[in-house]
Amino acid sequence: MELLTKKVKGAEDILPCDSYKWQFVEDIMRKEAECFGFKEIRTPVFEHTVLFNRSVGETTDVVQKEMYTFDTKGGESITLRPEGTAGAARAYLEHALYNNGLPVKVYYQLTCYRYEKAQAGRQREFHQFGMETYGASDPKADAEMICAVNGIFNRLGVDNIRLEINSIGCKSCRQDYTNALKLYFEEHKDKLCPTCLSRLDRNPMRILDCKNEACHEIAKAAPTVLEYICSDCSQKFNKVKTFLNAADLEYTVNPTIVRGLDYYTNTVFEFVTDCIGAQSTVCGGGRYDGLIEELGGQPTPSLGFAMGIERLLMVMDAQGIEIPKPKTCDVYIAALGEDAEATAFRLVKELREASFNAEFDIVGRGLRAQMKYADKIGAKFSIVIGDDDLSANKAVVKHMKIRDEQYEVPLDERFLDEFIKIYMDIYQKTISTSLNFNEN
Ligand code: ATP
Ligand code: MG
Numbered sequence: 001m002e003l004l005t006k007k008v009k010g011a012e013d014i015l016p017c018d019s020y021k022w023q024f025v026e027d028i029m030r031k032e033a034e035c036f037g038f039k040e041i042r043t044p045v046f047e048h049t050v051l052f053n054r055s056v057g058e059t060t061d062v063v064q065k066e067m068y069t070f071d072t073k074g075g076e077s078i079t080l081r082p083e084g085t086a087g088a089a090r091a092y093l094e095h096a097l098y099n100n101g102l103p104v105k106v107y108y109q110l111t112c113y114r115y116e117k118a119q120a121g122r123q124r125e126f127h128q129f130g131m132e133t134y135g136a137s138d139p140k141a142d143a144e145m146i147c148a149v150n151g152i153f154n155r156l157g158v159d160n161i162r163l164e165i166n167s168i169g170c171k172s173c174r175q176d177y178t179n180a181l182k183l184y185f186e187e188h189k190d191k192l193c194p195t196c197l198s199r200l201d202r203n204p205m206r207i208l209d210c211k212n213e214a215c216h217e218i219a220k221a222a223p224t225v226l227e228y229i230c231s232d233c234s235q236k237f238n239k240v241k242t243f244l245n246a247a248d249l250e251y252t253v254n255p256t257i258v259r260g261l262d263y264y265t266n267t268v269f270e271f272v273t274d275c276i277g278a279q280s281t282v283c284g285g286g287r288y289d290g291l292i293e294e295l296g297g298q299p300t301p302s303l304g305f306a307m308g309i310e311r312l313l314m315v316m317d318a319q320g321i322e323i324p325k326p327k328t329c330d331v332y333i334a335a336l337g338e339d340a341e342a343t344a345f346r347l348v349k350e351l352r353e354a355s356f357n358a359e360f361d362i363v364g365r366g367l368r369a370q371m372k373y374a375d376k377i378g379a380k381f382s383i384v385i386g387d388d389d390l391s392a393n394k395a396v397v398k399h400m401k402i403r404d405e406q407y408e409v410p411l412d413e414r415f416l417d418e419f420i421k422i423y424m425d426i427y428q429k430t431i432s433t434s435l436n437f438n439e440n
Contacts, residue, residue: 010116010124012310020326021313022127025156026109029129029307032151033107036144038131041106043087049077055086055291057262059203061211064195066114080113083261084130085288085304092134093297102135102300109309121279121311130285132304134292139236142267142287143243145303149271149283150249152307157321161282164254165244165269167237168205169229171290174265177228178204188218209260224255233266240267263288267303275318282315283307330356331381331397331419332374336367340385343411347383350416375400381423383409399426 007013014022030040049069056062068080081087088106091097097104109129116122131148133141146163153161169177181204185192189200193212200207208219229237244251251269259268268286276282285305292300316323331351335344344360351358359377361370367384374382382398389395389411397407397419407422409415 008124010118012123012125021316021323022309023326024323025309025312025316026129028155029109029152030107032148032155033131035151036105036131036148038105038107038133038148041088041091041108043081043084043091043108043110045111046078046080047087047090049079051086051090051295052079052082054294055089055261055263056083057203057206059199059206060260060262061195061206061209062114062260066116068113068115081110082112082114084108084110084112084128084306085132085261085263085291088130088132088304089134089291089295089302092132093292093295098135098298098300103141104134105131106134107131119279121276121308121314123310127309128306129309130304130306132302134302135300136303137289137301139239139267140243142240142303143247143249145285145305146240146244146249146251146269147247149285149305149307150247153271156312156316158312158315158319160275160319161271161273161315163244163249163251163269163271164257165240165251165267166226166254166257167229167233167240167266168225168258168264168268168286169233170265173228173230173233174205174225177223177225180223180228181205181207184222185218191215191218203262205258206260206262208256208258220256225258226253226255236266259284259286263291263294265289269305271307273315276311276314279311281308282311327357328378329359329374329380330423331358331383332370332377332379333358333360333383333385334367334370334374335360335385337387337390339390340387343390344383344385347411347415351419354416354420385411397422402426402430 052067053063062082067082070078072078088108092104107130110127111125112128113125115124118124131145133145150163168174182200185200185204185207189197191214192207193210193215196207196210196212196215207215208222210216210219257268257270264286266287266289270281271283272280273282274280283305285303287303289301292302333344333348335341348358348360365373371382379400382400383395385395393412394408394410397409399405409418409422
């Protein structure tokens with residue numbers, strides 16, 4: 001029986017008392033993306049496994065250790081998306097979005113799945129918000145992408161978050177670097193974990209982001225990629241910095257950032273904070289000029305980022321950022337007796353059609369209990385309807401916090417207009433006093 005009421009490890013519920021926080025940040029992110037001309041894309045939660053093997057990379061931690069991969073009843077290998085870039089790139093190609101002209105700019109909000117050790121800021125199902133630009137080679141695009149992330153943090157009021165950037169060069173300068181890494185790690189072969197040992201020949205750069213303590217220690221003294229990038233890549237990196245300066249964005253160059261996914265080239269960046277413990281990277285991204293070609297498309301310089309929403313909310317919580325509470329009930333109609341209940345039902349319907357948040361009793365409570373409930377849910381107004389009110393064709397309206405004043409509304413077709421007048425009247429009064437009309 002226990003399994004019926006226990007969620008799967010590493011997955012979290014977002015409860016009604018918290019969902020407004022998610023809606024708030026999602027809204028802000030959507031608005032920011034749209035200011036930059038990005039449109040939303042929604043892709044399936046699963047894809048053919050080969051898509052991730054090919055794009056994220058066979059020797060990455062994500063593919064080697066973290067994917068939820070299974071065979072369907074039809075014998076296909078399917079994987080729950082561990083990230084959003086691969087699916088978006090697949091959709092870009094499948095639907096020939098490039099036919100609408102370049103650049104193509106998309107954003108997404110989605111759940112991701114990685115079989116990792118669950119801990120604070122690290123879940124097996126988690127949420128990412130991300131943006132991708134296809135068909136833009138200019139370093140201005142890199143700076144624009146970074147600005148968009150920064151804009152989100154600004155709008156949310158998040159501060160004390162560091163922007164760290166690096167360049168990991170192009171395919172050809174990466175070759176020299178890979179050789180240098182090979183030589184370095186060969187010398188420390190005996191201390192590497194078995195996965196990294198197998199990466200030594202195939203992709204030594206992946207050893208740099210291995211989470212194993214011993215590998216991590218050795219990686220600290222490894223040659224850094226910036227020493228090896230070609231002059232073209234170096235120039236591009238300088239341009240990115242120039243545009244970041246022009247936008248007044250502070251950054252530090254961190255030559256150890258290589259990102260854990262194989263598709264990155266040139267600019268990579270992370271937004272890092274000290275206020276949420278060990279899982280300190282809130283957002284990671286960069287350029288991936290080879291990905292679209294790798295998936296069978298024309299060479300298409302592209303770039304993107306993904307932000308972890310759980311970590312973002314942890315930062316906001318740690319920084320004491322208040323998220324506006326959702327609107328509560330505008331008006332609760334309490335009723336006693338069958339006829340009054342039917343009238344209440346009709347009026348609630350009218351109010352809701354006019355976009356008021358209106359409620360009435362649906363559990364069979366007595367009048368006192370209904371009023372108590374109205375208080376509990378933070379109703380701004382109450383209307384009480386009994387038999388006498390029905391015969392008089394009017395009922396009393398009260399503001400739940402200004403109880404000494406009361407108003408009357410007719411219960412016939414004039415009801416809505418009259419109620420709106422009272423509502424606006426009290427609204428006017430309360431904005432000029434310390435009593436906040438919208439206070440819960
Ligand atoms: P980390 O080094 O922390 O494992 P990563 O490099 O694997 O991160 P990315 O693949 O770049 O992460 O994903 C982008 C963002 O998604 C991360 O910066 C983080 O905020 C979030 N993220 C990644 N994995 C998880 C997870 N398991 N649980 C919660 N958030 C995650
Ligand atoms: Mg990871």
